[in-house]
Amino acid sequence: MWNRIEGAPREEIEKIQLKRLRDVVQRVYHLVPFYREKFQEAGITPDAINSVDDLARLPFTTKQDLRDHYPFGLFTVPLDQVVRIHSSSGTTGKPTVVGYTRNDMDVWNEVMARTLQMVGCGPEDVVHNAYGYGLFTGGLGFHYGAETVGSAVVPSSGGFTKRQLLLMKDFGATILCATPSFALHMAEVAKDEGYDLHSDFRLRAGFFGAEPASEGLRQALREVWDIIYVEVYGLSEIIGPGVAASCPHGNLHVMEDHFIPEVVDPETGEVLPDGEEGELVFTTITKQALPIIRYRTKDITVLHREPCACGRTLTIMESVRGRADDMLIVNGVNVFPSQVEHVLTTVEGTTPNYVIVVDKKGVLDKLEVWVEVDEATFADGIGALEELKARLQSEMLNELYINVKVKLVEPKTLERSMGKAKRIIDRREAEGMKS
Amino acid sequence: MSKKYAVKQLSIFLENRKGRLLEVTEAMERARVNIRALALAESAEFGILRLVVNNPEKARSILASEGFTVKEQNVFAVEVPDTPGGFSSVVRILHDNDINVDYTYAFVGGGDKAVLIFKVPDRLFDVAIQAVEKGGIKLMEPMFFYD
Known part of the structure; x- marks a missing residue:
């Protein structure tokens, strides 16, 4: 364990939570007009928080609230105290922006260090980090976490699979950090390249997150790379990766002395008891630049508060079972249908009649958008239609940050094959990850 | 016209x-x-x-x-002799008048005639008709196709 608090008695954890919760509520109430107004509407003052359970009395915060205050409207510090800004694609054009003070970076490094220490990752380890470096929190989150525990980090970022394999082998990487689908893709390429996955590589554990992974996929990764599978849960609005991580007993522990989890009924917002499935909600209690109160993650899961065989007393969350909205995760990138709609309505001559099809190409996800060609769109020329297709593809890349294949289809196709309202066809699950 | x-x-x-x-x-x-x-x-x-x-x-x-x-x-159709150079005679006129052909297709008409169909940009449609007509090419009226 990186920090003894991970296995401290529940009373001690809850005492810390209460103190920090009261601080953060004071902080947002006095520094962010948005929170003050919402608290006042709900008839709550900061001194109403007398127990962690009182959290339930506070209003929720949503992704829409972050968008409405784009870019820095919910920050509690001036920019001169901010040392890092990350951003993820938003649901309709505007990205979500998150900021970190020096202290927030310490918090992030701390929770990432705990994450990496789930398998004792330390100075002897070579950490091959294949998460994307950039605005996405995955790459830099793991990077500094690994530096914090003293490992040698190889910041390879995504892509260039063959070169990554060469470096992993030659540098003797012991830890791999990647999205599950990319890790499996690496294994397939490695086989094709003639590597012996067990004897050519020294990997002992992998840290996987940023996208859902079936148990089949996890098992496939364990076997093909001969590694311990560590699941990492996180979202940039809360901090990035490191909100929760799985121990060697397979339980996903929430770093709840920094982020208090709740599970609520997605319809009514009512807090649900442990063991019941609902929407995961987080309150950050140590972050300064962008503290967030009762953030609706839209992730569906179950919480358990019971001691784990690993010695940790931190709350256990189950792997995310689904989404309360229609967000898709494609190769680790969040995609909202509303983004696709946004492109279709802004590119002249197209109507928002579309279907999103997600499928597997090999082990990686591929995204197709089928767009109806109606009379307004239909230019009588192959060239004009190909141009429209190319333009839509390039606009989608701009908006979604991933490659999308646009397919022009007849109007009847969409209705006939899936009923009008259905906008998303996800074929990935049906395939399973039989390996 | x-x-x-x-x-x-x-x-x-x-x-x-x-x-x-x-x-x-x-x-x-x-x-x-x-x-x-x-x-x-x-x-x-x-x-x-x-x-x-x-x-x-x-x-x-x-x-x-x-x-x-x-x-x-809107497309237009012309009738030309079904002999070498028949197609060329129309294309040349369009070329000389800087009229781009979007696409064209043809079929063999009755006897020794061929019928050519041309699609040109809408804004050049009138110019094309005039040029073809002036070039002495026989334009087909739509009634040739319709009932």
Whole structure:
């Protein structure tokens, strides 16, 4: 364990939570007009928080609230105290922006260090980090976490699979950090390249997150790379990766002395008891630049508060079972249908009649958008239609940050094959990850 | 004046899918619509079927009711001798007048004549008709195709 608090008695954890919760509520109430107004509407003052359970009395915060205050409207510090800004694609054009003070970076490094220490990752380890470096929190989150525990980090970022394999082998990487689908893709390429996955590589554990992974996929990764599978849960609005991580007993522990989890009924917002499935909600209690109160993650899961065989007393969350909205995760990138709609309505001559099809190409996800060609769109020329297709593809890349294949289809196709309202066809699950 | 020679052509968007072309031809057959001329342009994923029929209004409403995306275009048709240089005589006139041809297709008419169909940009349609007519080429009236 990186920090003894991970296995401290529940009373001690809850005492810390209460103190920090009261601080953060004071902080947002006095520094962010948005929170003050919402608290006042709900008839709550900061001194109403007398127990962690009182959290339930506070209003929720949503992704829409972050968008409405784009870019820095919910920050509690001036920019001169901010040392890092990350951003993820938003649901309709505007990205979500998150900021970190020096202290927030310490918090992030701390929770990432705990994450990496789930398998004792330390100075002897070579950490091959294949998460994307950039605005996405995955790459830099793991990077500094690994530096914090003293490992040698190889910041390879995504892509260039063959070169990554060469470096992993030659540098003797012991830890791999990647999205599950990319890790499996690496294994397939490695086989094709003639590597012996067990004897050519020294990997002992992998840290996987940023996208859902079936148990089949996890098992496939364990076997093909001969590694311990560590699941990492996180979202940039809360901090990035490191909100929760799985121990060697397979339980996903929430770093709840920094982020208090709740599970609520997605319809009514009512807090649900442990063991019941609902929407995961987080309150950050140590972050300064962008503290967030009762953030609706839209992730569906179950919480358990019971001691784990690993010695940790931190709350256990189950792997995310689904989404309360229609967000898709494609190769680790969040995609909202509303983004696709946004492109279709802004590119002249197209109507928002579309279907999103997600499928597997090999082990990686591929995204197709089928767009109806109606009379307004239909230019009588192959060239004009190909141009429209190319333009839509390039606009989608701009908006979604991933490659999308646009397919022009007849109007009847969409209705006939899936009923009008259905906008998303996800074929990935049906395939399973039989390996 | 050039309206006189505007032949209505139907362009139909088709996905490259088995049986799709047959659905169009069968719809025409059921409606007793006669196809007088046709051309099919294709890309990897879709195609455009262009038809000149004996009753464009009827054909269009049938196809639309069957869910096809149909666009009506004005094209013009000329009759040339079915001998070497016949096609060239028209293309040369269009070229000399800086008129771009979007596409063209042809069929053998009666006897020793061939009928050529041309699609030019809409804004150049009148200019094209005038140039062709002035060049002594015989323009076909739409009634040649329609009932």
